[in-house]
Amino acid sequence: MQPLPNMRFAPDLLTSQVALVTGGGTGMGRATAIEMARCGADVVVLGRRAEPIEDCAKIIRELGRKAVAISTDIRLPDQIDSAMLRIKDEFGRLDILVNNAGGQFVTPARELNNKGFETVIRNNLIGSWQMTKAVADHFMLEHGGSIVFVTACVRSGLSGFVHTAAARGGVLAMMKTLAFEWAEFGIRLNCVAPGTIKTEGMDHYPIDPEQWLKLNRNVMGHMGDVGDISAAIIFLSSSLGKFVTGEEWYIDGGETLHLAHDARQMIDAVKFSRREPAVLKK
Numbered sequence: 001m002q003p004l005p006n007m008r009f010a011p012d013l014l015t016s017q018v019a020l021v022t023g024g025g026t027g028m029g030r031a032t033a034i035e036m037a038r039c040g041a042d043v044v045v046l047g048r049r050a051e052p053i054e055d056c057a058k059i060i061r062e063l064g065r066k067a068v069a070i071s072t073d074i075r076l077p078d079q080i081d082s083a084m085l086r087i088k089d090e091f092g093r094l095d096i097l098v099n100n101a102g103g104q105f106v107t108p109a110r111e112l113n114n115k116g117f118e119t120v121i122r123n124n125l126i127g128s129w130q131m132t133k134a135v136a137d138h139f140m141l142e143h144g145g146s147i148v149f150v151t152a153c154v155r156s157g158l159s160g161f162v163h164t165a166a167a168r169g170g171v172l173a174m175m176k177t178l179a180f181e182w183a184e185f186g187i188r189l190n191c192v193a194p195g196t197i198k199t200e201g202m203d204h205y206p207i208d209p210e211q212w213l214k215l216n217r218n219v220m221g222h223m224g225d226v227g228d229i230s231a232a233i234i235f236l237s238s239s240l241g242k243f244v245t246g247e248e249w250y251i252d253g254g255e256t257l258h259l260a261h262d263a264r265q266m267i268d269a270v271k272f273s274r275r276e277p278a279v280l281k282k
Ligand SMILES: CCC/C=C/C(=O)SCCNC(=O)CCNC(=O)[C@H](O)C(C)(C)COP(=O)([O-])OP(=O)([O-])OC[C@H]1O[C@@H](n2cnc3c(N)ncnc32)[C@H](O)[C@@H]1OP(=O)([O-])[O-]
Pocket: 102, 103, 104, 105, 106, 107, 113, 115, 116, 117, 119, 120, 123, 152, 158, 161, 164, 201, 202, 204
């Protein structure tokens, strides 16, 4: 488990709000669920495995907030419907949805079969749509709310991840469309696109952190932490973000800046001689 961030928002920022965080038992979802509770929200923690979501809900209850853990696969409409009924029963309303659950595997596109492509589309695009539609139908079309999707930095593609690039690009287009259509119902929708963030989810990938720091092109020279992402999600979900909708925020330590043309080499090689990020000098 990654260390939780220090409290950075006012403790009453989300008072009287009910939040649902998918994939809330681990990584960025867990950090977001717990930090939302510290801001006064009651929280529904959703994921497939019972143990991590129960554990997160227990921590939230110890903070003095109400929390329920609901074991649900976001790909299965029947399970989602049951989750909505349980939320209605327990809380009567839902103000915030964080569509964070997701995942994929790394593979060259030429080795990916149709089933693998569809698996990742179902988990990341269709799962997010099903959660969003259910929450709108059961709660938010009635009283408004905020929806944040956790996506990935795919605006220039993502080699080795063609399935997730397609899924996350689809989520972005869906989010922007709904932000327009559902503004009249008081629903704001936004995306947060993490760069490379240190979570237990990253253990699924064959990355040595030292090697990663040398190869990765983010200009900070280190991975992000779960609090970098939860802070953006909470800003967008709360009244702090009340004038923001249809946006995608890249929280990536400048990882995608390398796409910019680096004109320094052409202008004055001495003046702009490159310094390594401090973390690499150690
Ligand atoms: C974006 C950049 C950085 C991102 C970082 C993070 O997101 S970190 C945090 C994110 N966390 C994570 O990413 C968590 C880790 N990821 C996962 O749990 C899974 O990858 C999953 C959620 C996508 C699917 O899970 P599932 O249980 O529903 O699926 P299943 O296992 O039953 O497979 C169905 C089909 O998919 C195919 N296929 C599947 N795996 C591979 C593979 N390695 N190789 C090749 N193909 C693979 C295969 O066709 C298989 O069918 P088969 O051949 O078996 O008949």
